[in-house]
Amino acid sequence: xxxxxxxxxxxxxxxxxxxxxxxxxxxxxxxxxxxxxxxxxxxxxxxxxxxxxxxxxxxxxxxxxxxxxxxxxxxxxxxxxxxxxxxxxxxxxxxxxxxxxxxxxxxxxxxxxxxxxxxxxxxxxxxxxxxxxxxxxxxxxxxxxxxxxxxxxxxxxxxxxxxxxxxxxxxxxxxxxxxxxxxxxxxxxxxxxxxxxxxxxxxxxxxxxxxxxxxxxxxxxxxxxx
Numbered sequence: 482x483x484x485x486x487x488x489x490x491x492x493x494x495x496x497x498x499x500x501x502x503x504x505x506x507x508x509x510x511x512x513x514x515x516x517x518x519x520x521x522x523x524x525x526x527x528x529x530x531x532x533x534x535x536x537x538x539x540x541x542x543x544x545x546x547x548x549x550x551x552x553x554x555x556x557x558x559x560x561x562x563x564x565x566x567x568x569x570x571x572x573x574x575x576x577x578x579x580x581x582x583x584x585x586x587x588x589x590x591x592x593x594x595x596x597x598x599x600x601x602x603x604x605x606x607x608x609x610x611x612x613x614x615x616x617x618x619x620x621x622x623x624x625x626x627x628x629x630x631x632x633x634x635x636x637x638x639x640x641x642x643x644x645x646x647x648x649x650x651x652x653x654x655x656x657x658x659x660x661x662x663x664x665x666x667x668x669x670x671x672x673x674x675x676x677x678x679x680x681x682x683x684x685x686x687x688x689x690x691x692x693x694x695x696x697x698x699x700x701x702x703x704x705x706x707x
Contacts, residue, residue: 498643501639501640501642501643502576502643504640504643505575505576505640505643505644506574506575506576508640509562509565509569509575509640509644510569510574510575510576511569512569512570515562515565515566515569518562518637519559519562519563522555522558522559522562522637523559525555525630525633526552526555526556526559528630529549529551529552529555530549530552532551532552532673532674533548533549533551533552533673533674535674536674537549540671544665544669544671547658547661547662547665547666547671548665548666548671548673550595550598550599550662550666550673551599551602551631551634551673553595554592554595554596554598554599554600554634555596555634557588557591557592557595557596558592558596558634558637558638558641560588560592561588561589561592561641561644561645564579564580564585564588565579565644567580568580575643575644576643576644579644579645581645581646581705582705583648583705585645585646586645586646586647586648586651586705587648587650587651587654588645589641589642589644589645589646589647589651589702590645590647590648590651590652590654590655590698590702591651591654591655591658592638592641593638593641593642593645593655593694593697593698593701593702594655594656594658594659594691594694594695594698595655595658595694596634596635596637596638596641597634597635597638597690597693597694597697597698598659598662598687598690598691598694599631599634600631600632600633600634600635600638601631601635601690601694602631602687602690603627603628603631604628604631605683605686605687605690606673606675606679606683606687607623607624607627607628609677609679609682609683610675610676610677613676613677614676617676623676639701642698642701642702642703645702646702646703646704646705646706647698647699647702647703647704647705648704648705652695652698652699655694655695655698656691656692656695659688659691659692659694659695660688660691662687662691663684663687663688663691666679666684666687667679667681667683667684667687
């Protein structure tokens with residue numbers, strides 16, 4: 482089979498599911514690899530928390546989960562990983578034997594959507610002020626570092642459907658949270674620290690990313706009970 486033919490086959494849902502399952506078993510299905518992914522996720526959470534901490538005091542506490550969105554996304558991803566520990570410890574396959582329930586389907590779906598949404602968001606937010614970020618003294622952190630680490634959110638998110646399920650209610654809640662996040666960030670003005678004042682373009686792009694992430698979740702997850 483020609484190389485390009487193999488790539489074209491990734492358009493087929495069944496082929497993508499097989500690839501996702503194989504990668505999930507390699508990265509999440511062994512104690513040492515799951516521990517490594519958990520440790521890296523914890524380090525990203527620590528960095529994210531440190532990023533939002535200096536400005537969190539100006540935000541009402543009730544809104545912190547929607548303000549510190551990237552850190553919350555990583556925390557949700559970490560929670561998904563923790564639910565896999567008993568399965569891996571018992572020697573079962575995470576893609577076949579991980580527990581499923583309605584509550585877990587909500588966790589899996591929201592974690593997926595937020596990891597996708599806030600993994601992609603910096604590509605738009607930072608490039609709307611590309612000159613300011615690449616000219617900053619610490620551009621390797623504030624531009625390349627931020628984009629690189631947030632793209633890892635997407636990589637983690639794409640593994641979640643291999644071990645989880647979704648429901649219509651979970652998808653609806655994920656969409657509602659995405660809309661609420663846009664309202665908090667750009668309607669109330671509690672957006673993440675940026676080098677410029679965001680306007681309607683970034684707000685519209687953020688909403689579009691949220692809707693796209695939910696649509697991707699609907700396509701990627703099996704339904705609870707399948």
